[in-house]
Amino acid sequence: xxxxxxxxxxxxxxxxxxxxxxxxxxxxxxxxxxxxxxxxxxxxxxxxxxxxxxxxxxxxxxxxxxxxxxxxxxxxxxxxxxxxxxxxxxxxxxxxxxxxxxxxxxxxxxxxxxxxxxxxxxxxxxxxxxxxxxxxxxxxxxxxxxxxxxxxxxxxxxxxxxxxxxxxxxxxxxxxxxxxxxxxxxxxxxxxxxxxxxxxxxxxxxxxxxxxxxxx
Amino acid sequence: xxxxxxxxxxxxxxxxxxxxxxxxxxxxxxxxxxxxxxxxxxxxxxxxxxxxxxxxxxxxxxxxxxxxxxxxxxxxxxxxxxxxxxxxxxxxxxxxxxxxxxxxxxxxxxxxxxxxxxxxxxxxxxxxxxxxxxxxxxxxxxxxxxxxxxxxxxxxxxxxxxxxxxxxxxxxxxxxxxxxxxxxxxxxxxxxxxxxxxxxxxxxxxxxxxxxxxxx
Numbered sequence: 406x407x408x409x410x411x412x413x414x415x416x417x418x419x420x421x422x423x424x425x426x427x428x429x430x431x432x433x434x435x436x437x438x439x440x441x442x443x444x445x446x447x448x449x450x451x452x453x454x455x456x457x458x459x460x461x462x463x464x465x466x467x468x469x470x471x472x473x474x475x476x477x478x479x480x481x482x483x484x485x486x487x488x489x490x491x492x493x494x495x496x497x498x499x500x501x502x503x504x505x506x507x508x509x510x511x512x513x514x515x516x517x518x519x520x521x522x523x524x525x526x527x528x529x530x531x532x533x534x535x536x537x538x539x540x541x542x543x544x545x546x547x548x549x550x551x552x553x554x555x556x557x558x559x560x561x562x563x564x565x566x567x568x569x570x571x572x573x574x575x576x577x578x579x580x581x582x583x584x585x586x587x588x589x590x591x592x593x594x595x596x597x598x599x600x601x602x603x604x605x606x607x608x609x610x611x612x613x614x615x616x617x618x619x620x621x
Numbered sequence: 622x623x624x625x626x627x628x629x630x631x632x633x634x635x636x637x638x639x640x641x642x643x644x645x646x647x648x649x650x651x652x653x654x655x656x657x658x659x660x661x662x663x664x665x666x667x668x669x670x671x672x673x674x675x676x677x678x679x680x681x682x683x684x685x686x687x688x689x690x691x692x693x694x695x696x697x698x699x700x701x702x703x704x705x706x707x708x709x710x711x712x713x714x715x716x717x718x719x720x721x722x723x724x725x726x727x728x729x730x731x732x733x734x735x736x737x738x739x740x741x742x743x744x745x746x747x748x749x750x751x752x753x754x755x756x757x758x759x760x761x762x763x764x765x766x767x768x769x770x771x772x773x774x775x776x777x778x779x780x781x782x783x784x785x786x787x788x789x790x791x792x793x794x795x796x797x798x799x800x801x802x803x804x805x806x807x808x809x810x811x812x813x814x815x816x817x818x819x820x821x822x823x824x825x826x827x828x829x830x831x832x833x834x835x836x837x
Contacts, residue, residue, distance in 0.1 A: 512805045515812055557837060561823065587826035588819060589728045596731055596819040603804060603812040607777065607836055610803035619835040620823055621773060 408576070409434055409473030411466045411480060411488065414444040417503065418479030420549030421541060423448050424556075426459035428579040433461060434469025441465065455552055467492055475499045475576065477541065482506040482523055489527065495535040499569045502527045502594075503541035505601040512609065513602035517595050524563060524594035536569035538562055539594040540577065540585070543601055545615035556582030558617040563594040586620055624792070625650055625689030627682045627696060627704065630660040633719065634695030636765030637757055639664050640772075642675035644795040649677060650685025657681065671768055683708055691715045691792065693757065698722040698739055705743065711751040715785045718743045718810075719757035721817040728825065729818035733811050740779060740810035752785035754778055755810040756793065756801070759817055761831035772798035774833040779810040802836055 408425055410418045413433030422431050426448065433448070435441035441463030452459045470476050471494055480488050482504050504523035508516050520526040524539035531537065540562040548554060560577045562585050564570040574585035588597050600618060608616045624641055626634045629649035638647050642664065649664070651657035657679030668675045686692050687710050696704050698720050720739035724732045736742040740755035747753065756778040764770060776793045778801050780786040786803060793801035804813050816834060824832045 512809060514809060561819070586823050589822040589826055593728060593730060593818070593822060596815045596822075599812045599815060600819075602809070603777070603816075604836065606805040606809060606812075607802050610805055613836070616836050619837055620820065620829070620832050621835055 406475060406572070406576070407432065407473045409469035409476045411469055411476060411478050411492070412484070413469065413479055414440045415479055416546035416550065417544055419444060419448055420544060420546045421477060421479060421503070422461060423452060423552060424549050424580045425576070426461045427452065427457050429576070430460045432469045432472050433463045434466040435463070436466060438463065438465045451552060457552070467494070470494050470498070473498065475501060475572070477501045478504060478527065480504065485523060485526065486530070489530045495531045497534055499536045499538065499572060500527060500531060501541065501573055502537065502539045503544060505542055505598045507602040513605040515595075515599035515602045517598065522591070522595040522598050524591050524598070528591055536564070536566040537591060538564035538570055538573045539591065539597055540573050542597050543604060543618050545617055548615040548617060556580065557619065558583050559586055559619045560584065561586045561588035561597045561600070563588050563591050563597055565590050622691060622788070622792070623648065623689045625685035625692045627685055627692060627694050627708070628700070629685065629695055630656045631695055632762035632766065633760055635660060635664055636760055636762040637693060637695060637719070638677060639668060639768060640765050640796045641792070642677045643668065643673050645792070646676045648685045648688050649679045650682040651679070652682060654679065654681045667768060673768070683710070686710050686714070689714070691717060691788070693717045694720060694743065696720065701739060701742065702746070705746045711747045713750055715752045715754065715788060716743060716747060717757065717789055718753065718755045719760060721758055721814045723818040729821040731811075731815035731818045733814065737808070738811040738814050740807050740814070744807055752780070752782040753807060754780035754786055754789045755807065755813055756789050758813050759820060759834050761820075761833055764831040764833065772796065773835065774799050775802055775836045776800065777802045777804035777813045777816070779804050779807050779813055781806050
């Protein structure tokens with residue numbers, strides 16, 4: 406299965422790419438293909454140095470969509486509408502939203518769009534036969550990029566298509582130390598998206614770094 | 622410090638009472654004083670059988686408020702307005718809301734009041750000098766009542782008064798295996814309250830029981 410990461414040159418995109426590419430073909434996408442290529446070289450070098458084989462290529466965002474079965478939208482919420490509007494070819498693909506609409510005031514606040522969540526906005530913008538999941542929302546980029554750090558994290562997944570959800574959960578399970586949890590349909594993806602501002606507040610007020618979540 | 626539990630005869634109230642009463646004076650409150658007394662006898666018996674000394678008494682909800690420094694509102698959201706309207710004497714007290722407004726449809730959905738959260742509604746209803754915190758929101762009653770089970774749980778606390786928040790966090794810290802986290806001001810208590818429907822969905826969809834949360 407080929408994974409495309411739209412906005413793959415950002416911290417979260419690179420973090421996901423580095424953790425998935427030892428197990429899957431990953432295409433890092435970017436608005437500028439050059440940046441995608443450099444990011445790809447940097448990530449491959451970091452993995453190779455640790456003796457971890459990987460399969461990473463860099464292309465435009467559109468090619469990342471075209472070349473993949475699963476597309477991960479690793480973009481900030483403010484770029485969501487312009488980016489999705491500029492891309493096509495999502496028919497029959499699985500699209501994963503790790504996007505958390507939030508604002509940083511004195512503290513972090515969850516600020517969902519009127520659709521109810523970023524994932525529901527993605528649902529509205531993409532073709533009907535695109536299967537949408539929200540996942541990877543609580544990825545602390547620094548933790549995922551610190552390849553020598555062992556992960557011990559929960560990744561809640563929302564989605565309305567059982568097959569797509571199972572595929573995304575399998576994808577998550579391929580990353581050592583990361584456990585997927587079915588968190589219900591897209592209708593409740595807001596409750597997963599708002600974990601991230603909660604975790605950022607907890608990090609801030611308790612002097613912690615890169616806080617992750619676990620369910621026990 | 623004396624702890625009063627309004628609605629202390631419910632599962633969550635009893636769970637909190639049993640975990641706090643070995644370390645603090647706890648007053649179980651109920652609309653019916655008889656029920657509070659029976660609950661008190663049952664909880665004391667359960668603790669005594671395990672050789673755990675405790676200090677528990679049962680009274681009316683109003684007396685639970687009057688006799689306490691910290692009042693925990695262990696009531697379902699639908700009882701919040703009528704219960705608070707029927708009680709008085711909250712001046713200068715610390716009031717803790719573990720209340721999660723939610724609905725069970727096919728799955729659990731967070732349904733906050735127009736104030737933004739249950740804790741903010743409590744804030745609006747009580748006197749200005751009452752210091753409000755939200756805490757104990759994610760208590761899985763069965764887990765807390767299973768006294769032989771070791772806990773390993775995070776309890777996020779929101780509040781606007783630093784002193785009250787520190788006191789509530791200290792109270793939580795007195796329960797072995799439970800760790801308080803400062804989750805910010807009351808303004809973001811919605812992000813803590815909606816953890817509970819999320820955890821209930823995760824329990825349901827992943828065939829788990831009494832799911833708790835941890836931050837790592």
